[in-house]
Amino acid sequence: MPTWWVRKSGKNKDDSHLLQPTQTRSVSDKTIRRVSADSKSSPDPVTPSRCTPRCSREFASSGSGEKKCHPLPLPSLSTSVPNDHVSGSVSGSASVSSVSSSGSAEDQSQPTPPRKSNAVSPKAGTRPTSPLHNRFSGMTLESSSTDGRSSEYHPLPLPPGSPTTSPSVVLPCSPASPSSGVQGSWVVGGGSESSPLGVSKWKKGRFIGSGTFGKVYQGFNSEEGRICAIKEVKVISDDKNSKECLKQLNQEINVLSQLCHPNIVQYYGSELSEETLSVYLEYVSGGSIHKLLTEYGAFTEPVIQNYTRQILSGLAYLHGRNTVHRDIKGANILVDPNGEIKLADFGMAKHVTAYSTMLSFTGSPYWMAPEVVMHKNGYTLAVDVWSVGCTILEMATAKPPWSQFEGVAAIFKIGNSKDMPEIPDHLSNDAKNFIRLCLQRNPTVRPTAAQLLEHPFLRVHSPRVASTSASPRSYDGSSAMPIREPPFPGRHPVFHPIKSPSRENVRAITSLPVSPCSSPLRQLGPAYKSCFLSPPHPSYAFPVQDSGYNHAEFAASPFRFKKDALIEPSSYRAQAPSSPFRSRLV
Numbered sequence: 001m002p003t004w005w006v007r008k009s010g011k012n013k014d015d016s017h018l019l020q021p022t023q024t025r026s027v028s029d030k031t032i033r034r035v036s037a038d039s040k041s042s043p044d045p046v047t048p049s050r051c052t053p054r055c056s057r058e059f060a061s062s063g064s065g066e067k068k069c070h071p072l073p074l075p076s077l078s079t080s081v082p083n084d085h086v087s088g089s090v091s092g093s094a095s096v097s098s099v100s101s102s103g104s105a106e107d108q109s110q111p112t113p114p115r116k117s118n119a120v121s122p123k124a125g126t127r128p129t130s131p132l133h134n135r136f137s138g139m140t141l142e143s144s145s146t147d148g149r150s151s152e153y154h155p156l157p158l159p160p161g162s163p164t165t166s167p168s169v170v171l172p173c174s175p176a177s178p179s180s181g182v183q184g185s186w187v188v189g190g191g192s193e194s195s196p197l198g199v200s201k202w203k204k205g206r207f208i209g210s211g212t213f214g215k216v217y218q219g220f221n222s223e224e225g226r227i228c229a230i231k232e233v234k235v236i237s238d239d240k241n242s243k244e245c246l247k248q249l250n251q252e253i254n255v256l257s258q259l260c261h262p263n264i265v266q267y268y269g270s271e272l273s274e275e276t277l278s279v280y281l282e283y284v285s286g287g288s289i290h291k292l293l294t295e296y297g298a299f300t301e302p303v304i305q306n307y308t309r310q311i312l313s314g315l316a317y318l319h320g321r322n323t324v325h326r327d328i329k330g331a332n333i334l335v336d337p338n339g340e341i342k343l344a345d346f347g348m349a350k351h352v353t354a355y356s357t358m359l360s361f362t363g364s365p366y367w368m369a370p371e372v373v374m375h376k377n378g379y380t381l382a383v384d385v386w387s388v389g390c391t392i393l394e395m396a397t398a399k400p401p402w403s404q405f406e407g408v409a410a411i412f413k414i415g416n417s418k419d420m421p422e423i424p425d426h427l428s429n430d431a432k433n434f435i436r437l438c439l440q441r442n443p444t445v446r447p448t449a450a451q452l453l454e455h456p457f458l459r460v461h462s463p464r465v466a467s468t469s470a471s472p473r474s475y476d477g478s479s480a481m482p483i484r485e486p487p488f489p490g491r492h493p494v495f496h497p498i499k500s501p502s503r504e505n506v507r508a509i510t511s512l513p514v515s516p517c518s519s520p521l522r523q524l525g526p527a528y529k530s531c532f533l534s535p536p537h538p539s540y541a542f543p544v545q546d547s548g549y550n551h552a553e554f555a556a557s558p559f560r561f562k563k564d565a566l567i568e569p570s571s572y573r574a575q576a577p578s579s580p581f582r583s584r585l586v
């Protein structure tokens with residue numbers, strides 16, 4: 001079973017109201033086997049920056065929409081910090097069980113009673129620290145026990161108005177209206193302001209949907225009346241997959257907690273109780289682009305323009321922090337009721353350093369860049385640009401690119417051919433040119449997200465029909481910016497050229513058992529260490545092109561991965577350089 005299948009096969013990306021009572025899933029379908037990326041190639045997710053997520057929308061720039069973040073004053077270390085390092089370390093062998101789900105939204109929608117929060121109020125003298133859940137990173141767990149029981153917390157910067165926060169500090173990023181004056185909430189260790197008994201002020205509401213690492217609920221801040229989304233996973237000891245799952249979720253926390261942009265879902269904080277890890281996020285009620293495509297069909301070009309502009313705005317911000325999302329696709333892009341785009345699902349995001357290349361094999365195959373599929377020597381921020389091109393095609397057709405091919409064939413097509421996915425005729429020349437720029441196979445010649453924002457396709461007043469513009473800046477493929485020439489050389493410095501496989505190799509490849517984990521396309525040894533494909537959304541139909549979204553057909557694909565291949569690294573080590581398969585490729 002293909003890895004991406006395993007990961008996504010059972011999850012429901014749609015909002016709960018889309019669930020039919022008959023749409024039950026087996027627990028096995030929902031089991032997630034995603035292992036952390038190669039630690040050698042990607043040492044740390046995100047280096048904590050001084051720019052905390054706390055910033056004000058009032059400072060949003062007009063250009064990319066990036067908000068200025070304002071470092072918070074450090075609290076006085078002379079303050080008593082009894083909970084910063086406390087006894088009661090817990091081994092890192094906890095587990096996540098809520099990655100599986102067979103219940104309907106209704107099953108999950110019962111609000112739970114207030115939970116004991118492990119958040120430590122700043123009023124109690126807690127020092128804001130890194131958002132890392134250390135135990136998930138394989139480090140010693142710092143835990144606090146406010147009620148005599150072992151518990152852990154996830155300290156975050158203090159909220160505005162806390163004793164250690166300067167009055168001059170601007171409000172944190174929050175989903176609240178910029179003019180609302182409502183302060184953001186910092187849940188764990190930084191403003192959960194839970195009761196003395198540790199009861200969380202965040203109340204869990206209706207079930208929204210399931211993801212790889214757990215379930216998403218609507219939440220309510222009982223003190224501020226604010227809605228949020230709660231991503232929750234159960235922490236169960238003795239679950240052999242828990243460590244990796246928690247690492248992955250921690251990665252999402254690490255990345256999101258550093259980000260503050262109107263087109264990126266805002267992180268509020270997290271709480272770790274005895275049973276669950278809850279991550280509090282900006283609630284985006286419109287659902288994903290994928291969901292909108294499923295419900296309303298393909299988007300018109302003006303909508304595509306609008307969404308693409310915002311996607312790139314968020315990406316430009318992200319890439320400006322040397323962080324790559326790695327799973328850009330319609331299902332991971334949320335839309336609020338005003339049409340504002342929010343990039344979400346940062347579970348695979350990675351910080352790229354000058355000294356590292358990414359060798360892990362992650363993402364959703366249909367949106368995956370060739371250099372990722374080929375997995376030759378590493379890849380860069382440019383992989384997201386490729387995925388943006390695929391997402392535009394998805395928005396224009398309500399299907400992912402390459403959808404006429406089943407998963408493995410699509411991977412071959414992406415990795416081993418020079419073909420380009422079909423671009424709908426009805427799109428304007430600007431749009432077509434934009435897509436072609438994104439889908440250049442050589443990542444070094446792909447424009448950056450910031451550069452693409454200058455493309456005529458995204459100009460607010462650009463023509464919305466097939467362009468006959470004679471503009472010297474036209475990207476119609478014939479003028480100022482020829483596609484095949486590197487328009488912006490050297491902007492993806494970590495790129496390593498990918499050699500096309502010889503004919504012989506291609507033959508060998510096609511004769512081998514194929515899966516993303518064991519794929520002969522993955523020709524380098526270290527690749528096997530990290531192999532987690534994000535699946536196409538369950539409701540996408542492959543390979544039957546005109547059947548609309550049909551999860552069942554794809555689920556029945558004979559190319560689905562064996563789950564064990566994901567659980568047991570040794571099963572895909574068979575494809576390491578020393579393996580017999582490997583020898584057939586060289």
Ligand SMILES: Nc1ncnc2c1ncn2[C@@H]1O[C@H](COP(=O)(O)OP(=O)(O)OP(=O)(O)O)[C@@H](O)[C@H]1O
Pocket residue numbers: 011012013014015208209210211212213214215216229231265281282283284285287288331332334344345347534
């Ligand atoms: N901040 C949010 N606001 C509203 N709905 C959300 C939010 N985040 C996620 N959702 C919805 O919750 C469901 C599950 O989301 P989640 O991110 O856990 O799944 P996912 O995107 O499939 O994650 P993964 O790729 O890790 O499996 C989806 O329907 C998604 O649209």
